[in-house]
Structures are given as structure tokens and as C-alpha cells.
Amino acid sequence: MASAPHPDTLTAFEGAKGFMPVDEGLALHRAATRATALGLPLLEIGSYCGRSTLLLADAGRAAGLMTLTVDHHRGSEEQQPGWEYHDPTLVDPHVGRMDTLPTFRRTLFEAGLEEWVIALVGRSPQVAALWAGPLGLVFVDGGHTEEHAQADYEGWVPRLATGGLLVIHDVFPDPADGGQAPYHVHQRALADGDFEETPLSTGSLRVLRRVAPRR
Ligand code: SAH
Numbered sequence: 001m002a003s004a005p006h007p008d009t010l011t012a013f014e015g016a017k018g019f020m021p022v023d024e025g026l027a028l029h030r031a032a033t034r035a036t037a038l039g040l041p042l043l044e045i046g047s048y049c050g051r052s053t054l055l056l057a058d059a060g061r062a063a064g065l066m067t068l069t070v071d072h073h074r075g076s077e078e079q080q081p082g083w084e085y086h087d088p089t090l091v092d093p094h095v096g097r098m099d100t101l102p103t104f105r106r107t108l109f110e111a112g113l114e115e116w117v118i119a120l121v122g123r124s125p126q127v128a129a130l131w132a133g134p135l136g137l138v139f140v141d142g143g144h145t146e147e148h149a150q151a152d153y154e155g156w157v158p159r160l161a162t163g164g165l166l167v168i169h170d171v172f173p174d175p176a177d178g179g180q181a182p183y184h185v186h187q188r189a190l191a192d193g194d195f196e197e198t199p200l201s202t203g204s205l206r207v208l209r210r211v212a213p214r215r
């Protein structure tokens with residue numbers, strides 16, 4: 001089991017658009033590598049341009065496992081025109097909306113990881129409602145409003161196997177550092193009693209292990 005990403009993956013990651021710092025990305029890769037021991041697919045909510053997907057797919061490939069990634073590819077609230085994280089190069093001029101899917105596909109293709117990823121294009125709660133299979137890892141990095149982050153937890157965590165990892169990005173206990181919804185999801189998971197903290201957490205990337213069986 002490789003503990004570091006393939007050098008080509010790391011190069012692609014560093015060049016990809018997205019919101020995952022290198023240290024947290026390496027922690028995500030370590031978590032994903034650990035989770036592959038369960039022999040189940042890995043799932044990401046929030047594909048964006050594929051930056052973090054590359055690391056999950058790299059860990060999955062090393063174990064012969066697929067990565068699933070969910071996104072409607074129209075961008076989160078804070079990525080819309082006029083907002084802090086807007087990237088005008090990601091607007092489809094024909095429809096006048098964000099479309100990160102072409103960039104996402106290019107990112108995976110150029111890294112040679114396309115065949116290890118299944119992109120689910122749609123709204124997370126709707127995809128979750130149709131997904132029945134068990135998962136080894138759930139990475140929550142989609143919409144950061146309370147509504148979206150809580151719905152991601154409710155929709156996907158029931159599919160996480162016992163011993164599987166729940167990874168939450170952008171967890172900021174201090175409101176001065178960022179939005180609170182991912183932190184609230186983190187607190188909820190611990191309060192539910194099904195999860196324990198792991199030493200894999202790095203910065204705002206928090207890695208919890210499911211200790212109680214799925215209900
Ligand atoms: N993981 C990426 C960043 C994800 S940004 C990285 O590390 O680079 C958040 C993404 O979540 C955006 O692409 C947005 O389109 C998507 N998103 C937000 N709310 C969503 C929802 N309810 N369903 C599906 N995707 C959603």
C-alpha cells in the first residue's frame with residue numbers, strides 16, 4: 001500500500017484548480033490509503049475541477065478500487081459571479097452558468113486517472129437517495145451552507161461501512177477562520193456517538209473513523 005501519491009499525481013495536483021492545500025491533500029491521501037483496506041469504493045462530495053479527486057483516485061488505484069465523486073458542477077454559492085471564490089474562466093458562455101465539468105475531466109485525463117473515477121453529476125441529496133452500496137470513505141467538501149453540509153452528512157454517512165473514514169474539509173472551530181457548517185457536521189458526527197477522531201487529521205481536514213455499525 002503506497003503511502004505517498006505517485007509523483008505524476010502530485011504534479012497534476014499542484015497544477016490543478018481548487019481549494020485543497022498540499023499538506024491537507026497529503027493527509028487526504030493518507031486517509032484514503034488507510035480506507036482502502038476495507039475494499040470498498042471511496043466517495044467525494046465536491047469534485048469541482050478534480051484537484052482533491054486526484055488524490056482519492058491515486059489511493060484507490062493503488063488498491064484497485066474506484067472513486068466516486070458527486071457535483072452538479074454549477075458551483076457553490078461563494079463561487080458565483082461577484083462572490084469571493086468566483087473564477088470567470090469557469091463560466092460556460094453559452095448557458096451563462098458555471099461549468100466545472102470540462103476542467104474536471106481534463107484534470108483527470110491528464111493525470112492518467114480517468115478510468116479510476118466515476119463522476120456523478122447531480123445534486124448530492126438526489127444522488128445519495130439513489131445510492132445503496134457501502135463506502136469505505138466519505139469525503140465531505142461540497143456546499144458549505146448549513147443546509148448543504150448537513151444534507152451531505154445525512155445522505156451519505158448511512159452508506160459508510162463500520163471502520164470507514166468520514167473526512168470533512170474546512171472545519172474551523174473559530175468563526176474568525178471560516179464558515180461554521182463543516183465544523184457543525186464534525187461536531188454532529190462526534191455527538192452521534194458513531195465516530196472517533198483519528199490522528200490523520202491535518203489543519204482543517206478532519207478524519208473520523210466510524211466505530212459503530214451502520215444504522
Ligand atoms: N474538493 C474540491 C473543492 C470543492 S468546491 C477541491 O478540493 O478542490 C465545492 C463544490 O461543491 C463545487 O464544485 C460545487 O458545485 C459543489 N456543490 C455544492 N453544493 C452541492 C450540492 N448540493 N450537490 C452537488 N454538488 C454541490
Ligand code: MG
Pocket residue numbers: 019020141169170
Ligand atoms: Mg474544501
